[in-house]
Amino acid sequence: xxxxxxxxxxxxxxxxxxxxxxxxxxxxxxxxxxxxxxxxxxxxxxxxxxxxxxxxxxxxxxxxxxxxxxxxxxxxxxxxxxxxxxxxxxxxxxxxxxxxxxxxxxxxxxxxxxxxxxxxxxxxxxxxxxxxxxxxxxxxxxxxxxxxxxxxxxxxxxxxxxxxxxxxxxxxxxxxxxxxxxxxxxxxxxxxxxxxxxxxxxxxxxxxxxxxxxxxxxxxxxxxxxxxxxxxxxxxxxxxxxxxxxxxxxxxxxxxxxxxxxxxxxxxxxxxxxxxxxxxxxxxxxxxxxxxxxxxxxxxxxxxxxxxxxxxxxxxxxxxx
Numbered sequence: 271x272x273x274x275x276x277x278x279x280x281x282x283x284x285x286x287x288x289x290x291x292x293x294x295x296x297x298x299x300x301x302x303x304x305x306x307x308x309x310x311x312x313x314x315x316x317x318x319x320x321x322x323x324x325x326x327x328x329x330x331x332x333x334x335x336x337x338x339x340x341x342x343x344x345x346x347x348x349x350x351x352x353x354x355x356x357x358x359x360x361x362x363x364x365x366x367x368x369x370x371x372x373x374x375x376x377x378x379x380x381x382x383x384x385x386x387x388x389x390x391x392x393x394x395x396x397x398x399x400x401x402x403x404x405x406x407x408x409x410x411x412x413x414x415x416x417x418x419x420x421x422x423x424x425x426x427x428x429x430x431x432x433x434x435x436x437x438x439x440x441x442x443x444x445x446x447x448x449x450x451x452x453x454x455x456x457x458x459x460x461x462x463x464x465x466x467x468x469x470x471x472x473x474x475x476x477x478x479x480x481x482x483x484x485x486x487x488x489x490x491x492x493x494x495x496x497x498x499x500x501x502x503x504x505x506x507x508x509x510x511x512x513x514x515x516x517x518x519x520x521x522x523x524x525x526x527x528x529x530x531x532x533x534x535x536x537x538x539x540x541x542x543x544x545x546x547x548x549x550x551x552x553x554x555x556x557x558x559x560x561x562x563x564x565x566x567x568x569x570x571x572x573x574x575x576x577x578x579x580x581x582x583x584x585x586x587x588x589x590x591x
Contacts, residue, residue, distance in 0.1 A: 315528065336518035379398075
């Protein structure tokens, strides 16, 4: 019954959006909003993948994940403007930096709490790490808003006789999301490290008895999630070229909403949840109110938690008592 209600809710939402599109004088505007929503949702999906992997494998909510996005963007901007390296090299350096940062965060902050009796300790630690990264960015880079240099050099795509223009950033963001999600699915299912992740996700104790390095597997998960956060930060700041120490906070929270929306722990769910959330946000700004867009996003989370708490692709897990 919950699944049918969720499908009905999504259908009604899409129908209302379509009706709004029909009422719009310019159909190209409707299509443009849709593409922009998919692009923004693709960024949310890449960020949500980090949340869903860490939670699915380590059963932890890394709320500092959004701030890794900001750190990655600052590193890329500093390398481009300070060292004068080409964008491709700067992005690679940013990915490596965030990968190492993710491993350090897991080793220093989260690993001692892996067997903590209360999940509250992990949550408080995550909030502390988040504030630490924000304040370090304030000390190093300052509080002033910086203009981010787009790393995307793909030309815009002009369609419908010039009535519809799709920016290079939008094209690269959507393609990056598809490639990353496909690659992660293949990695989890086909590689030995991916099989180890699935084993740890099912039962840490049994996986360790079978010879799986649990701590190494969790560290690898944090490394991959942080690398993806760097990519998401670059794509986000290329599309919206401003950067502050708080740039990653709201996208990080919305990506968590997307992970819950799609079913936290599910890679396809992260993609579906992120794209749906991006489309809802853009259409909310366009047709309802730009000031109410964030409220609409969190209202979606409330509806999902009420109707189907496990998310669109989440599974109910029965625990033995």
